[in-house]
Amino acid sequence: MTNQLAAKIVCQNPECQAPNPVSHNFCAHCRTAIPKVYLWAVGEDAHNLKIGQMLANNRYIVVNDRVLLDTKPGWQPEVVDRIPDYIVPYLRLIGYRPHIPQVYGSIPFNRSGRRTSTLWLLERAPIYSEGLGAALAGKVMPKLTESWKGAGSIRQLNWLWQIANLWDPMQVEGVNRTLLHPEFLRVEGGLLRTIELMPNGESAPKLAELGKLWQPWQKHARMGIAQILEKICNQLLKEEIKTATQLIAILDEALRTAGQKQFLNCNYLTLSHTGPTRAQNEDACYPPSGDPLYQNTGYDLSLTIVCDGVGGHQGGQIASNLAIDTIRRRIESVLDNTENRYPDSIVIQIESSTCVANDQISLRNDSENRQERERMGTTMVMSLIYGHEAYLAHIGDSRIYRITRTGCHQMTLDDDLATREVRLNGILYREALGLNNAGSLFQALGMNSSTALHPNIRRLILDEECIFLLCSDGVSDRDRVDQYWQSEILPVLEGKVDLATACQRMINMANTRNGHDNATVALVHCQVKQPVEAGQSTLLQDLPPDAAAAFNQSSTLLLSSPEANSGDLMRETSALRKSGNIFTGNDSKSGSGKNNFVLGTIGLVLLMAIGAISWLGSQRQPAVTPPPSPNLPSPVVSPSESPHPQ
Numbered sequence: 001m002t003n004q005l006a007a008k009i010v011c012q013n014p015e016c017q018a019p020n021p022v023s024h025n026f027c028a029h030c031r032t033a034i035p036k037v038y039l040w041a042v043g044e045d046a047h048n049l050k051i052g053q054m055l056a057n058n059r060y061i062v063v064n065d066r067v068l069l070d071t072k073p074g075w076q077p078e079v080v081d082r083i084p085d086y087i088v089p090y091l092r093l094i095g096y097r098p099h100i101p102q103v104y105g106s107i108p109f110n111r112s113g114r115r116t117s118t119l120w121l122l123e124r125a126p127i128y129s130e131g132l133g134a135a136l137a138g139k140v141m142p143k144l145t146e147s148w149k150g151a152g153s154i155r156q157l158n159w160l161w162q163i164a165n166l167w168d169p170m171q172v173e174g175v176n177r178t179l180l181h182p183e184f185l186r187v188e189g190g191l192l193r194t195i196e197l198m199p200n201g202e203s204a205p206k207l208a209e210l211g212k213l214w215q216p217w218q219k220h221a222r223m224g225i226a227q228i229l230e231k232i233c234n235q236l237l238k239e240e241i242k243t244a245t246q247l248i249a250i251l252d253e254a255l256r257t258a259g260q261k262q263f264l265n266c267n268y269l270t271l272s273h274t275g276p277t278r279a280q281n282e283d284a285c286y287p288p289s290g291d292p293l294y295q296n297t298g299y300d301l302s303l304t305i306v307c308d309g310v311g312g313h314q315g316g317q318i319a320s321n322l323a324i325d326t327i328r329r330r331i332e333s334v335l336d337n338t339e340n341r342y343p344d345s346i347v348i349q350i351e352s353s354t355c356v357a358n359d360q361i362s363l364r365n366d367s368e369n370r371q372e373r374e375r376m377g378t379t380m381v382m383s384l385i386y387g388h389e390a391y392l393a394h395i396g397d398s399r400i401y402r403i404t405r406t407g408c409h410q411m412t413l414d415d416d417l418a419t420r421e422v423r424l425n426g427i428l429y430r431e432a433l434g435l436n437n438a439g440s441l442f443q444a445l446g447m448n449s450s451t452a453l454h455p456n457i458r459r460l461i462l463d464e465e466c467i468f469l470l471c472s473d474g475v476s477d478r479d480r481v482d483q484y485w486q487s488e489i490l491p492v493l494e495g496k497v498d499l500a501t502a503c504q505r506m507i508n509m510a511n512t513r514n515g516h517d518n519a520t521v522a523l524v525h526c527q528v529k530q531p532v533e534a535g536q537s538t539l540l541q542d543l544p545p546d547a548a549a550a551f552n553q554s555s556t557l558l559l560s561s562p563e564a565n566s567g568d569l570m571r572e573t574s575a576l577r578k579s580g581n582i583f584t585g586n587d588s589k590s591g592s593g594k595n596n597f598v599l600g601t602i603g604l605v606l607l608m609a610i611g612a613i614s615w616l617g618s619q620r621q622p623a624v625t626p627p628p629s630p631n632l633p634s635p636v637v638s639p640s641e642s643p644h645p646q
Contacts, residue, residue, distance in 0.1 A: 012074025077105025
């Protein structure tokens with residue numbers, strides 16, 4: 001840690017490039033955000049790295065076993081000409097992040113007395129960043145097997161479910177043996193993350209081997225699922241469960257039963273702004289910008305949509321509003337019938353609603369005789385929260401992020417040519433960004449027939465408190481969400497800021513740090529209440545032992561204690577009531593006299609306190625499952641009007 005703290009990170013602003021201490025989040029000279037890029041080293045000599053060692057002309061410092069910190073994050077990483085076969089699966093599986101790390105670059109390594117070898121550096125590996133403070137920064141996240149005993153029943157099932165969902169896509173790329181080795185399986189709360197990929201070798205593993213891996217875990221399985229896990233293991237070993245699809249279906253049913261014991265509260269709102277340089281706002285959102293805070297329980301439908309329109313003569317504005325109106329009406333009308341609220345049915349309705357919206361915009365284009373670049377279209381991102389699940393969908397380059405106390409993860413993959421080159425041609429993403437027309441979209445609503453449309457839909461299990469951030473590229477360009485989530489969104493989870501304030505801050509950030517486009521943001525705050533099970537750990541207990549002690553004095557992390565949760569809930573409730581939760585299109589307004597609310601009775605205060613204390617069982621990490629690998633269509637449609645992130 002001493003060596004790490006002594007290192008200097010060069011400001012990524014090319015006009016500044018001032019060195020800054022690792023502890024700084026913003027440059028002391030120009031106030032540019034300073035990203036902390038921690039990297040995992042793979043290669044034959046990765047185990048020979050020594051803490052404190054400087055590599056690649058003093059660019060990278062080794063801060064932990066096989067963990068490096070990039071001191072020049074604004075510079076393009078070096079890459080050798082030929083990408084070895086064992087690195088290619090990382091590129092092919094880019095759509096399955098954050099489960100799978102991505103390739104950052106490569107560096108030469110010269111071990112004394114040996115030939116120079118190549119180390120490959122993986123970004124977004126399961127390594128703690130600065131979100132939880134210096135005590136954890138640069139440390140590898142715990143193994144699944146280390147956290148299994150202290151996890152609740154929903155979380156245990158969730159981890160198994162994610163393994164099952166990863167089995168087939170990793171098998172296609174010849175790396176599903178990774179899922180059979182606990183040292184490669186790390187967890188960030190409920191999120192399963194692989195630290196690196198293990199090639200299958202000459203023989204691909206059978207699904208039955210999962211039964212061998214999971215069988216010892218039965219000993220510490222929660223009472224409610226122990227019998228289910230025993231049955232699953234027996235069926236796997238007997239090869240009665242023959243496919244990953246069958247396994248997923250069994251785990252789905254178990255999760256449905258277990259999920260009925262938890263309670264979900266969902267608060268969400270939106271805010272949209274034309275931006276400082278645009279004449280009109282072609283973004284649209286649902287709920288409409290300016291509406292008050294929406295509050296739903298878990299078995300209500302919590303629907304949020306953000307669209308970013310493209311096309312001249314107000315076409316973008318028409319397309320984005322038409323898409324939202326069509327999708328909202330269809331989803332709400334169909335899913336109003338609770339018999340349709342099963343995972344497969346919900347996914348089908350999201351896909352069909354998206355295709356109908358696409359056709360509606362296409363018909364409008366045809367009726368107005370719009371051709372090629374004159375055709376109007378729109379991107380779309382959507383979140384649908386129901387029960388213990390979240391459904392995320394997107395078309396185009398608008399994005400969804402998931403934020404917890406431990407990190408911020410981009411849950412969508414832009415439908416642009418840069419991403420396409422990574423998946424199809426094995427080029428590194430940072431290299432692909434330098435290609436001509438890298439930001440051009442290969443799909444958006446309204447540009448082509450629905451037969452050529454491939455909505456990206458993924459389903460997540462919610463077992464912890466989190467915030468989904470949906471935004472247009474006017475907010476996400478130049479990696480602004482990655483740079484500002486800690487300062488602008490994390491305080492919501494800590495009970496220091498309400499959603500209205502956070503929305504306004506993100507819009508202000510987009511207008512001042514980007515400013516080239518319309519800016520729209522939606523925040524969806526999911527709070528999970530689970531029954532406390534004997535032996536279940538808190539967030540603090542899930543952390544590495546040496547870091548856990550340091551957190552006792554940390555104000556960054558809100559611990560799962562009755563006092564902390566009660567204060568969190570009371571502060572947030574008070575702040576929301578005082579603000580009135582009312583937005584205009586440009587800014588938030590403080591509450592008027594009628595909106596200012598005073599808890600006038602002792603009984604109500606006590607009731608809220610008792611309710612807050614019951615949140616003791618809350619665990620605050622995400623659960624994420626991979627999306628199906630889409631078939632990428634060949635036509636390239638009109639590019640996004642805003643520049644691609646630099």
